Amino acid sequence: MNTRPLMTMQVKVARVLDVGAVPYGTRRIAPLDGGTFEGPRLRGTVLPGSSADWLLLRPDGVLELDFRATLQTDDGALISMKSFGLRHGPPEVIAALGRGETVDPSTYYFRTMPRFETAHPGYSFLNRLIAVATGDRRAEGPVYTIHEVL
Amino acid sequence: MTLPIDARPLMVLRLATSPIQEIGSTPEGTLTIFPVTGGSFEGERLRGTVLAGGGDWVTARSNGTMTLDLRVALETDDGSLIHMTFTGIRDDANGYFRTVPRFETAAPRYAFLNCLLAVGTAEIRPEGPVHLIEEIL
Numbered sequence: 432m433n434t435r436p437l438m439t440m441q442v443k444v445a446r447v448l449d450v451g452a453v454p455y456g457t458r459r460i461a462p463l464d465g466g467t468f469e470g471p472r473l474r475g476t477v478l479p480g481s482s483a484d485w486l487l488l489r490p491d492g493v494l495e496l497d498f499r500a501t502l503q504t505d506d507g508a509l510i511s512m513k514s515f516g517l518r519h520g521p522p523e524v525i526a527a528l529g530r531g532e533t534v535d536p537s538t539y540y541f542r543t544m545p546r547f548e549t550a551h552p553g554y555s556f557l558n559r560l561i562a563v564a565t566g567d568r569r570a571e572g573p574v575y576t577i578h579e580v581l
Numbered sequence: 582m583t584l585p586i587d588a589r590p591l592m593v594l595r596l597a598t599s600p601i602q603e604i605g606s607t608p609e610g611t612l613t614i615f616p617v618t619g620g621s622f623e624g625e626r627l628r629g630t631v632l633a634g635g636g637d638w639v640t641a642r643s644n645g646t647m648t649l650d651l652r653v654a655l656e657t658d659d660g661s662l663i664h665m666t667f668t669g670i671r672d673d674a675n676g677y678f679r680t681v682p683r684f685e686t687a688a689p690r691y692a693f694l695n696c697l698l699a700v701g702t703a704e705i706r707p708e709g710p711v712h713l714i715e716e717i718l
Contacts, residue, residue, distance in 0.1 A: 432588040432700055432715050439583055493696050515681075519696055536584055542698045542717050544681045559646055559672050561679040563700060563717055565584035576584040580679050580700055 434578035437562055438470030442477050442500070444484075444572040456495075457488040466572065468502060473554060475504035484573075492525075494518040496543060508551035516543030516566065531570040541566035545577055588715035591699055592624035596631060596653070596710050610648075611641040617653050620709070627691060629657035639671075647671040649680060661688035667701060678703040682714055 443464040450458035461484040466477035482500035489495060496516035503509055519525070520539025527534050543564045547557035564577040597619045604612040620631030635653030642648060649669040656662055669680030680701035684694035701712040 432702070432717075434586060436583065491692070491695060515683075517696060517698055540696070542586075544698055544700075555644070558644055559670060559675070559677065561670055561681060561700065563586055563698070565586050567584060576586070578586050 433581040434563065435581060436470060437560075437577045437579040438468045438473060440466060440468040440477065440564075440575045440577060442466030442482070442572045442575075445479075447486075453487075455487060456490060459486040459488070460484075461486060463500060463572070466500075470577070472556075473504050473510075475502055475508075477501070478503055492519060498543065498545075504551075504554065506553070508549060508554050510547055510549040510551070510554060510557060512545055512547050514543040514545035514564065516541070516564070518566065518568070528568050533569065536565065536567035541568060541573075543575065545575075587718040588700065589718055590624060591697075591714045591716040592622045592627060594620065594622045594631070594701070594712040594714055595708070596620040596637075596712070598637075598709055607640070609640050610643065613639045613641070615639060617651075620653075622655055624714075626693075627657055627663075629655055632656055645672070645674055647673075651680075657688075657691065659690070661686060661691055663688070663691060663694060669701065669703070671703070678705075680712060680714075682712075 443466055444461045445464035448460040463482040465479045478501040485497040487495040498514045500512045502512055518541045524534055524539045545562045545564055549557055561580040562577050563580060564575040567574045596617050598615045599618045602614040615637040617635040618633045632654040637649055637651040640648050652666045654662060655665055664685040667680040667682040671678045682699045682701055686694055698717040699714050701714040703710055703712045
């Protein structure tokens with residue numbers, strides 16, 4: 432698999448809503464309080480309001496991530512981003528993450544597959560690509576290194 | 582700090598399809614269904630056959646790309662069943678054909694498939710589509 436850097440995205444998690452036990456696991460919702468993204472071809476801010484991560488802790492201990500965000504580039508384009516992801520790791524590492532501690536991201540699996548939609552001609556390349564991201568869960572919110580799959 | 586990403590081979594998936602079913606123009610684009618009649622998959626950690634009964638729902642979009650939506654059942658050589666789906670993008674003008682597979686299984690031996698993300702690189706050969714699928718590490 433060949434990739435090239437697309438962007439680094441840092442989002443702020445405002446608070447986490449505990450929905451609780453649902454038919455497929457334990458549901459939490461993490462609304463985003465905004466954020467930033469920056470890469471060689473695009474940069475800007477993550478808009479609060481419609482951006483959040485819908486988390487589902489499965490019975491097998493794997494956390495499924497269903498992330499949606501609206502991005503606004505520095506030249507005013509709007510980009511819709513959706514990504515599906517998985518997060519899991521050794522129990523002690525996941526527990527430390529839960530306590531908001533700083534954890535080496537290489538000690539757990541936190542990967543997502545972003546997809547983008549935009550109507551802006553300057554960013555239409557985003558409509559045509561598959562991407563993969565490595566996540567780093569920090570206390571204030573996750574940081575994603577997003578790679579375009581070539 | 583940027584984090585690296587790496588991958589390792591998971592399987593080569595070969596699909597056999599029967600004549601297409603052209604649904605035609607829909608609100609999303611032009612929909613064509615490729616019924617999957619069989620096939621095979623092989624990797625270091627799993628191998629077996631693709632069961633008949635699945636398909637790939639392919640929508641041709643207004644920007645010249647196609648989006649894929651596949652679901653099939655895999656049966657390993659030791660009798661386990663694996664539910665596989667993928668979405669993907671096929672952009673023939675740019676030679677880009679990539680998929681994002683997901684797997685579900687109840688077989689303990691293959692439970693690792695429930696916990697991974699994967700990327701497929703596909704090509705259409707005379708005998709049918711071939712997908713090189715890699716696990717995202």
